[in-house]
Amino acid sequence: MRDIHEHTAGEDLIIKTSVRLMVPFIQVFGLYVIVHGHYSPGGGFQGGVILGASFILLALAFGMKTSQEYMTVGVNAVLNNLGPAIFIGVGVLCTLFGGLFLDYSALDKLIPLGPVEWRSFGIFLIEIGVGVAVMSIMVLLYWNLSSGGSMDEGL
Amino acid sequence: MIWQLDLMILTLVVICALVAINIKDLLGASVVFGIYSFLMCLLWAEMGAVDVAFTEATVGAGVSTIFFIAAILRTTRRSRD
């Protein structure tokens, strides 16, 4: 993260310091929400939104350029497509191993964990896909809306 | 389900909806819309739908308010009708 004192007047020290402290915890919480969705409320969608919100917070406090140092536009474009691709890829993989589309128990032939465990694990895989997609697309929407499409400065 | 709590939250939801429609300042309207989303989140949580409440809190009250504000700062702040 850039030095606090580099920026010009009008950007508040308190906001920057608190955001700098909060962002890692928000990201850890977002990961927790995705991973712990099997046992508690949450899941890919909510966790992805929380992860995206941490990048948006970074962009709000430090400027869009700083947030693009941590997630570049190219990486964001890859993640946009990777998320739905993970989801649909898992579904297609199920059909390749002889099951129905999104019937995770068919993946037992790939790695023998047992069909019931595979249904649990398949849900985890698609939650990761949803989380990646939602995170990157929330950040993309924010960049585009607040900069009017140029994705370099705004808000 | 506690009906007194339901009634209170629903009254506030209706008030927030009316204010969000009638207010002239669009920035204020989006903030009131965030409050509306948060009250809906409370209502879901109170009815026992915790997952939906979580989604409403993150998407409705969190990110969509930021999107509204970002869009407003790119256009105009005053409503014209």
Add this chain to the structure above:
Amino acid sequence: MKNLALLATLVTGALLLYGTKDFPAWGDPQDPASTYLSPYYIENAVEQTHVPNIVTAVLGDYRGYDTMFETVVIYCAGMAVLSVLWRKKEE
């Protein structure tokens, strides 16, 4: 014109409120959703998927298509905003 719009809104709202009269009561054990579908999930979800949170089991496994197209909808929203707003930087 504004009064007409108000009248239309009020009439639609009144019809919707009238329609809710036929809904089953909150948490009614006799309504169709609680007699066929919910008991199946409550009885079988943990056994069939090993996921303690039934909501996640339903969203991710039994209703996987719903979640997939939800993701696709989010993707389409992002791509629509990108295609409308994004412009190349002028060097």
